[in-house]
Amino acid sequence: VDLSTTIAGAHLDNVFFNASGVWCQHEEELQALLESGSGSLITKSATYEHREGNPSPRYLPLPSGIGSINSMGLPNEGYEYYLNYARKFDYTHAKPLFISLSGLSLADNVKMVEAFVQANLPCILEVNFSCPNVPGKPQLGYDIDAMDAALATLAPLIKKPFGIKLPPYFDIAHFDQVAAVVNKYDNLAYVTCINSVGNGLAIDLDTETALIKPKDGFGGLGGLMVLNTALANVNAFYRRLPGKQVIGVGGVVSGKEAFLHILAGASAVQIGTQLKEEGPAMFDRIKKELTEIMEKKGYKSVEEFRGKVKTL
Ligand SMILES: C=Cc1c(C(=O)O)[nH]c(=O)[nH]c1=O
Numbered sequence: 001v002d003l004s005t006t007i008a009g010a011h012l013d014n015v016f017f018n019a020s021g022v023w024c025q026h027e028e029e030l031q032a033l034l035e036s037g038s039g040s041l042i043t044k045s046a047t048y049e050h051r052e053g054n055p056s057p058r059y060l061p062l063p064s065g066i067g068s069i070n071s072m073g074l075p076n077e078g079y080e081y082y083l084n085y086a087r088k089f090d091y092t093h094a095k096p097l098f099i100s101l102s103g104l105s106l107a108d109n110v111k112m113v114e115a116f117v118q119a120n121l122p123c124i125l126e127v128n129f130s131c132p133n134v135p136g137k138p139q140l141g142y143d144i145d146a147m148d149a150a151l152a153t154l155a156p157l158i159k160k161p162f163g164i165k166l167p168p169y170f171d172i173a174h175f176d177q178v179a180a181v182v183n184k185y186d187n188l189a190y191v192t193c194i195n196s197v198g199n200g201l202a203i204d205l206d207t208e209t210a211l212i213k214p215k216d217g218f219g220g221l222g223g224l225m226v227l228n229t230a231l232a233n234v235n236a237f238y239r240r241l242p243g244k245q246v247i248g249v250g251g252v253v254s255g256k257e258a259f260l261h262i263l264a265g266a267s268a269v270q271i272g273t274q275l276k277e278e279g280p281a282m283f284d285r286i287k288k289e290l291t292e293i294m295e296k297k298g299y300k301s302v303e304e305f306r307g308k309v310k311t312l
Pocket residue numbers: 021045070071072073074075102128130131132133134195196220
């Protein structure tokens with residue numbers, strides 16, 4: 001079966017890659033993704049300066065495989081590290097390279113975008129509007145006018161097709177309002193839905209203590225427990241963004257959830273929590289599982305069923 005796809009004009013041999021933030025902060029991790037069964041790779045969201053991030057424990061899987069909680073606090077090597085990586089990257093490699101940018105201000109996003117545009121590299125830029133874990137920095141994804149203003153500045157600068165990383169929305173009116181903004185920018189080629197469900201709280205019964213240290217234990221939720229919110233966001237934006245694409249992320253632990261994301265409208269599927277727990281060997285497992293589901297259903301390519309979720 002054919003698992004290949006094209007995102008923002010870049011061809012991926014298969015629909016799978018890492019969720020930004022997972023297995024992608026350092027070159028060694030990115031190399032492991034290059035050598036894995038993934039179809040692509042995306043870097044950890046970059047800020048202008050290097051950041052240590054929040055104090056540990058700042059990421060934990062939750063009991064019984066329901067998911068994870070994280071308040072990493074945007075630890076990253078600083079954008080120049082990822083710009084150098086993008087300069088050295090072998091673009092004849094079968095996997096396209098995505099670069100995630102998450103400036104702490106619009107000015108920082110502008111400076112980082114200008115540096116990447118100046119370098120004129122084939123990598124695809126993704127602007128992250130949805131980091132929930134930087135104390136004192138409310139995420140742009142929930143300030144729709146501010147997100148529109150940022151896009152009005154960034155889209156013309158980027159010129160080429162690019163994407164944005166969105167937080168989960170939970171209100172139909174918000175799907176409508178965000179789609180109206182996204183549809184204003186022709187080169188905004190795709191949206192990645194969803195980032196973690198912000199500011200959850202995991203508490204240990206025995207110790208009666210929050211599991212992670214930062215922000216009194218408040219952190220973004222990921223993994224299986226966010227699957228149905230992720231599917232809704234993928235399908236809501238698939239229905240509302242004609243001519244654009246949606247990358248689905250959230251709750252994918254096997255071929256089954258990947259199939260559902262594609263049925264909901266995803267052109268590619270990213271994996272975070274399960275990749276963090278299982279490592280890059282997971283991609284071979286999940287590709288096999290998706291293939292088996294497609295064969296059982298008689299689908300030859302992901303194109304055949306993308307977005308074809310039925311309603312009653
Ligand atoms: C870029 C920061 C993010 C982080 C983080 O570095 O805390 N965690 C997430 O779940 N999503 C993010 O977008």
